[in-house]
Amino acid sequence: MKIQEGISTARQVGLISCHFCHSLSRYPDEMAEKSQLHCPCCKSTLHSRIPNSFNKTMALLLAAFFLYIPANILPVMTVVYQGSGEPDTIMGGVIHLLEGGMWPLALIVFVASIVVPVIKIAVLFGLLLSIYWNAQWNPRERTRLYRAMEFIGRWSMVDIFVIGIMVALVQFGNNASIFPGIGALSFAAVVVLTMFATHVFDPRLIWDNLIKRSDLKVNNNE
Amino acid sequence: MSEKIIKNYPVAEIKKQPFVPLVWLIPLVAVIVTGWLVYKHYQDKGPTVIIDFENARGIEVKRTHIRYKDVDVGKVTDIKLVRRAGATDTGENLVQDRALVTAELKSFMYDYLGEETVFWVVRPRVSMGEISGLSTLFSGFYIEMDPGTKKNGKKEIYQGLDKPPKVTSRDRGTVITLNSEKLGSLIEGSPVYYHQLKVGEVLDSQLNIDTDSVDISIYIQDKYKHKVRSNTRFWNVSGVDVEVTPSGGVVAKMESVAALVLGGIAFETPKEANKSKELSGDTAFHLYESYKAAKEDSSGDNKLYYVMHFDDTLFGLVKGSTVEYQGVQIGKVEDIVLHVDNDKSDVHTVVKVSIFVDKLSNLGDKIEVEEMLGKLVAKGLHGQLQTSSLLTGSQYIALIYPDKKTSGMKLNKTQDSNMALFPTTAAASSILNFDASELTGELTKTVQEVRKVVKSKDVKQIIAETGKLAKNIRAITQGLNEKGVSGELVNLLSESRLAIVEIQKVAKTTQSTINKSLGNDSALQYKLEIMLDDLSETANSFSVLADTLQRKPNSVLFGK
Numbered sequence: 051m052k053i054q055e056g057i058s059t060a061r062q063v064g065l066i067s068c069h070f071c072h073s074l075s076r077y078p079d080e081m082a083e084k085s086q087l088h089c090p091c092c093k094s095t096l097h098s099r100i101p102n103s104f105n106k107t108m109a110l111l112l113a114a115f116f117l118y119i120p121a122n123i124l125p126v127m128t129v130v131y132q133g134s135g136e137p138d139t140i141m142g143g144v145i146h147l148l149e150g151g152m153w154p155l156a157l158i159v160f161v162a163s164i165v166v167p168v169i170k171i172a173v174l175f176g177l178l179l180s181i182y183w184n185a186q187w188n189p190r191e192r193t194r195l196y197r198a199m200e201f202i203g204r205w206s207m208v209d210i211f212v213i214g215i216m217v218a219l220v221q222f223g224n225n226a227s228i229f230p231g232i233g234a235l236s237f238a239a240v241v242v243l244t245m246f247a248t249h250v251f252d253p254r255l256i257w258d259n260l261i262k263r264s265d266l267k268v269n270n271n272e
Numbered sequence: 273m274s275e276k277i278i279k280n281y282p283v284a285e286i287k288k289q290p291f292v293p294l295v296w297l298i299p300l301v302a303v304i305v306t307g308w309l310v311y312k313h314y315q316d317k318g319p320t321v322i323i324d325f326e327n328a329r330g331i332e333v334k335r336t337h338i339r340y341k342d343v344d345v346g347k348v349t350d351i352k353l354v355r356r357a358g359a360t361d362t363g364e365n366l367v368q369d370r371a372l373v374t375a376e377l378k379s380f381m382y383d384y385l386g387e388e389t390v391f392w393v394v395r396p397r398v399s400m401g402e403i404s405g406l407s408t409l410f411s412g413f414y415i416e417m418d419p420g421t422k423k424n425g426k427k428e429i430y431q432g433l434d435k436p437p438k439v440t441s442r443d444r445g446t447v448i449t450l451n452s453e454k455l456g457s458l459i460e461g462s463p464v465y466y467h468q469l470k471v472g473e474v475l476d477s478q479l480n481i482d483t484d485s486v487d488i489s490i491y492i493q494d495k496y497k498h499k500v501r502s503n504t505r506f507w508n509v510s511g512v513d514v515e516v517t518p519s520g521g522v523v524a525k526m527e528s529v530a531a532l533v534l535g536g537i538a539f540e541t542p543k544e545a546n547k548s549k550e551l552s553g554d555t556a557f558h559l560y561e562s563y564k565a566a567k568e569d570s571s572g573d574n575k576l577y578y579v580m581h582f583d584d585t586l587f588g589l590v591k592g593s594t595v596e597y598q599g600v601q602i603g604k605v606e607d608i609v610l611h612v613d614n615d616k617s618d619v620h621t622v623v624k625v626s627i628f629v630d631k632l633s634n635l636g637d638k639i640e641v642e643e644m645l646g647k648l649v650a651k652g653l654h655g656q657l658q659t660s661s662l663l664t665g666s667q668y669i670a671l672i673y674p675d676k677k678t679s680g681m682k683l684n685k686t687q688d689s690n691m692a693l694f695p696t697t698a699a700a701s702s703i704l705n706f707d708a709s710e711l712t713g714e715l716t717k718t719v720q721e722v723r724k725v726v727k728s729k730d731v732k733q734i735i736a737e738t739g740k741l742a743k744n745i746r747a748i749t750q751g752l753n754e755k756g757v758s759g760e761l762v763n764l765l766s767e768s769r770l771a772i773v774e775i776q777k778v779a780k781t782t783q784s785t786i787n788k789s790l791g792n793d794s795a796l797q798y799k800l801e802i803m804l805d806d807l808s809e810t811a812n813s814f815s816v817l818a819d820t821l822q823r824k825p826n827s828v829l830f831g832k
Binding site: 114 | 301303305335
């Protein structure tokens, strides 16, 4: 699929917009290694794309992926009820809720804590791979996927909020108490990292693939 | 958008890039953190144990925890049912279904597993002696473990007990096996007393097929275990011990109310510590039926056996009757049998007695005691049946020196047994088979004395003088009759004065005679008095007893 006729990116025509004062400026003809562009108006740094977006996203995504392992293996919280209780992992909690007949709640926890982070990591990874392999396929759908992912991504934090509130509220000593586990910390890190990864991902990279490299005036990463 | 417009835009300024982006440090840190967390998680896992339980009652996967000293040390991860083919002692095929419980312990538990490690389920338990595990009513059952003392080696499958072991490795007490003919009313948990203080309890009891007796294992607390020595005697104190003693009277003994309900065992160690050794290893003791049995019995090593022949009736003499020397028990009757002579012409009784060596020798030296008894017998020591209780008619054997000196006897081995024959003498008087020889002898003596007195000249003289006095009195009376009272009153008075003097003389003579023959403090007089007193008292007692019996015959059994 090609970009619609008559539409060109700022980069294509050799222009760059300032993120702060939104003034347009031209790319210089020559540029030394390890140098930055600055806005002639407000002197802030200029990027036509989020700098190092691919690498940053990939790094954060990988970090999130690794932390997702302990987040699922380790207990996220310990519910002590009448003197006895045991640590529960995320999946364990979902199963408990299901066994307790609270399947709507189980569904919410399952979606927010398992489905969403997994989808988020998978989608972002897919997008990064598509960029890496210069995929031409459906840039519009991919962008839409990115938007949807960015939207739902924040909801995985629900679990962390629930744990935070419960731990704070349910402190009745031996009768009923809830303690956070190390898994919750990992999971929070996963959510935050994926949010950052989504944030540093530049969806324009998807579209840049459609433009021939020769057409670009500047390096893809700049 | 034309090229021209674009050219109007100012050119962006170029500056040096300030730093190398460190973004790849983030996944690096993430990997390190993840690696550490996962490593720690698996390190925390600890050993996995499989416990073999009879049944999995109360055990739930993931819910049931393993505890040691009330510290949560793991939890059950799996329960499986296995069918195991085994063989019984008699060789029959036996299929056993067992519940195999898999549990994951914490990492620090590696050091707590050994060959002796056992597990058991803690449930609410109510027994006669105690109530335990009540807390599990709320918290749910849990599995308790005892690591055991041996630290070596991990086992594949650990033993799961049905009930908590009475002795755990941390109790560090001593387990002693007692051997008894009957279990009595002992149950698991029955207390063991030392000086009526609870120092342990009964752990287990089982039938010993080989000896056809009951093996009872008891546990003695660590701090009291030195009280059990090689010569310690254990006896059963279950319930109330009512006993009619040979020395008369009824003795009822009860150790404690707990022992009444639970049964119990008491033990005592004779004071002579030099004769006993410290306990070493597995020692088996005999459990006596009663305190009396324990007290009387010496182990076979410390007894000397003798045979006695009695011509008297053995009614009232039983196995266990005492052998006494001057009222102190030094032995007991082991057996009473009838012996038929070789030519079948005579049947006589044979009483086997044992003499407690410990009583006669501080060192428990058998040979020393044997020699000593030999000397005593040579001096004339005899066995004699004596009655110990009028009511029960029970008898005992007393070792006495009879009056007629029969010294020079020897303890000879009898022909048909290797036991020496102990000389005996006929039973002395007892009130039941009233042999009044002694009393008759005394009476005869008295009668002879009296006859002597009567036959003596003094007595004849007294009688003669009394006759003279009578004549005089008669003469006075005649004179009075003839002369009349008024005329001869003075004469009469003087004559009667003479008569009184005469009477006084007679009385004096009589007194001196009696004193001469009997003596004021003569033994005969004293004995006679005592004897008469005794006899009258005895008669009184018997009449009272007879009255009582007539009125209430059952008073013998139930008292007045």
